[in-house]
Amino acid sequence: MTIRAVLFFINLLAGGFFLWKYFFKNSLFLSLAVFLGAYGALIFYALAAGMPLNFFIVNFPLALYPFALLGIKSRPGMTFWPRQPRRLYHLLAAAIFVILILGILHMMKAPLFERDGLGIWLTKAKMIVLDRSFLSEDFFNPWRIQDSPRYPLFLPLLEGSFMFQTAVNELTVKLVFVYIWFLNLGMIYENLVLRSGRAAFFSVIALAVVPAYYLMADGSLHTGYADIPISLFYLSAGIFLLDYFPTGSKITLAGAGLAVAFSAFTKNEGWAFGLSVLLVLIIARRKFSDLVLFLAFALIPNLPWLLTMIRLPNLYQEHYLRRIPEILPRLVHIPLILKNAVFEIFNIRHWGILWPLILAFFIFFKSSSVIRYLLSVILITIACYLGTYLLTSWDISFQMSVSFARLLLHVTPLTVLLAALHIIGIKNPPSSRP
């Protein structure tokens, strides 16, 4: 089982190396994240085409090994250590190592048992493994599946592929989340290290010690929820856009579109993020052809999923958008929603002083237009999230108390990266282009 688990992750690494070598040469972690999304999507397409989950589908990245491993000319060592080495950096690297190890022990101490992690995402994954498909009769039977049948399938497919490769085990499947956490931190480090070694190390530490990643019963690292995986794709899209806005590069815009598509395939909130990016592209007066390119890459990969979703049982919990005609009388709840949001932002037990700190940075430092665009994407996304509380049938305060902190987790890595770039200045961005 250990060998098969190792093979699974080597496959993901090989796929990432492949993208790194041929598409995004200056950004290994970004390539790994994009390949992770592509891996889930490609397995989905194979199963949607009626193929059963089997060894060849789960291990398709084996075919990429020769292309990925031969003749790599990039020099990772140049990217992964600051240009001006200092003794302090060794100390900070050691601190990150200790935090990572303790974080892994925290994640791997117990099998998954939190409500959504076990009852929604992992149950779907088990169904896929045991039925070798998501097209089985059980998957479409409202009495046989959990109460969110229309939740997207990226995470169940990823967990399911890992369990198919190894065994159905609620503990070892958490390694998938270790990998995703590693990519989140790696992307921030990689994007900052050439600009400022100090900013890179401190940003990674600042993100890695945010209490919400360890203390919350819903959505933390150990819970198996989809909130941290979706934050990986938000961060990926943000990094692509950081390159796109100053350069207008089509390939990075396509990458941003793909990252948005993967985020929507991870959680439905990804559509709100996609809408926010689109609005900001329009506000920034980008070319019409760019908008079409972004929409094509954000929408087309998800068309098979949207077509499948129509066939899935439709339960009342997921009917938020149907309440839009009733929104006017619900506007009276806006003050309550804002009050709860502010309380959460200042919740020291979840965030320390992260959000007030970041707000202060953005208020007191002059920012570049690129940072302002990305910040607008985050603010519009949060506004969309808050808007959904106007449509909920639950008690607003109760629902916000259990879900809003998780929604903030979606944008936390991207916000930390923007704050760091904001302080050090966004000069000479390392390009994601080939």
Added chain:
Amino acid sequence: MRRFIFFLLAAQLIVSLYFITPVLYRSAGEFIKTSGMPDQTRKEMIYGSFYRTMVDYLENIPADENAVIIIPPREYAQYFWVLNYYFLPRRIYVIPDSLLGDEQLTNRLRIKHSLFTRSDGFFFDRFPPPPSREIK
């Protein structure tokens, strides 16, 4: 200004470490303590008496009979859905109380056992489930 930023950052790190250090310390201890345990023991520790009782009960249902868990409202049912795939070929369904009297449904699904209902006062993790009833 640089000093001020470092001061703020240091404050954030100290506050965060204040909250997470005890948790990470405890987790490291738990990891070491449980890492040698068999999977079954570890699951029982996590899922508690509920898991043990349910497993014992469900394993005694004949393989060709299905069971139903009645626990409205639906949004509280996640913990029970996870049992679906532990006990193949037995099938565990989760249905609302109102459908239990629907003979067409119970016959079609070959449901012979009902495990418990919320009206029996069962609440996850607090009390053991009441005795099961065979559907006539």
